[in-house]
Amino acid sequence: MNEINPSSPTISDAQTTLNRREFLTKSSIGLAGLAIAPGMILFDLAHGRAPSEAVTNKVRWGMLIDNNQCESGCNDCVTGCNTEHGLATPTKPTDSQWIRKVQLKDTSTGRVSSLPMMCQHCEEPPCVDVCPTGASFKRADGIVLVDAHTCIGCRYCVMACPYQARSFVHEVLTDQKPETPRGKGTVESCNLCVNRIDKGDNTTACAEACTKAGHNAILFGDLNDPESAIYKRIRTVASTQIRADLGLNTGVRYEGI
C-alpha cells in the first residue's frame, strides 16, 4: 500500500504528459488543417475556379444522354442551342448545325428511338490531330473548341470528325450573340456552352431545354468530380460511347442504345 502510494503520482504525471503530448500533436494537425483548408474549401465551393483563373485538367466536362428518355418528335435541345448561340434554323445542307437529332431504328425489333448528336468532346480528338494551324484544340477541362482567330477554314477537321459534328460558315453573318462570336470562313461546332461554364453555370443550353421539356435526357457535369450526378450515374448505369472502337474516349456518353 505504502509502496504503491508514492508511485501513483508518477503514473498520473506520465498520463498528463502523454495527454499533453497528444493534445499538442492533435492541435498542431488541426492548425495545419485550418491553414490549408480555407483555400481548399473556397476552391471546391467555386466549383473549380474564379473567372480570372485558367482552366485546369482537374475538371473534365461531359454529358450523359439517356436514349430512353429522349423523345422522338422533340427538338427542344436543338432549338435551345440555336437560341443560345444565335444559329439560324438550317434551311440548306450547308448551314451550320451544332446539335442535331438522329433517328435510330433497330431493324430486328423495329424499335425506333432518337438521340441528340453533337461534338463528343473527345479526349483524343481527331479534329485536333489534323488541324494545320492549331486552331482546333482541346481546352484543359476537356472542351474541344475552334479558335476562329487562327482557323483558316481548310475543313480538315470537318473531314476528320467521325461524328460529323463540325460545320463551316459559308456566308457572312450578322447579329451574332455577344457570348458566341461566329463568322464566315471558319469552322465551328458545339462548344459545350463554354460561355456558361466560364460564368460558373453548371448546365448547357441543350440540357436546360431538355429538362424544361420534362424529358431530363441530358445530364451535364464534371466527369472528375465524385460529388457530381454524372460521376455517380456513369458508375451505376450502363452507358456507352458512340464509336468506342476508335478509342477517342468521348466526353459525351449515351445510355439505352
Next chain:
Amino acid sequence: MIIRLTAILFSIIIASAAFAADKSAMPKLDIGKGGGVQCVEDPKEMRTTHMGLLKHQRDETVHKGIRGQKHSLAGCVECHASTKTNSVLGSNEAFCQGCHVYAAVKLDCFECHTSKRKVTAGVKK
C-alpha cells in the same frame, strides 16, 4: 546658306500646313459612355497598342478560359459604343469605325464579334 535657310523655312511651312489639314480631317468620334472617364490604359497608349492588348487577351480567354479581364473587346464595346446607336460601327463618327477609316486600317473584329453593346431587356441605355 540662304538656300539652306529657305529650304528649312519652306519645310516648316509645308509641315505646319499639312498638320493643320490633318487636324481638320481628324474624325470627331462619338466615344460613347467612355467620354471623360479614364480608359483601361492611357488613351495615348491605347491608340497605339490596343490591338496588341486585345490579341493577348483573346488568347488568354479562348485557350485558358480567363474571362472578365480589363483588355476585353466586349469591354471596349461596352464603354465606347455610341449612346445613340449602341454600336461602335455604322458611321464615320462611330468609335471603332471612325478611327479605322481615318487611319485606313481594316477592322476585322466585328465580322465575328458583335459591335453592339449588350442592352438589358427593357432598359435602353
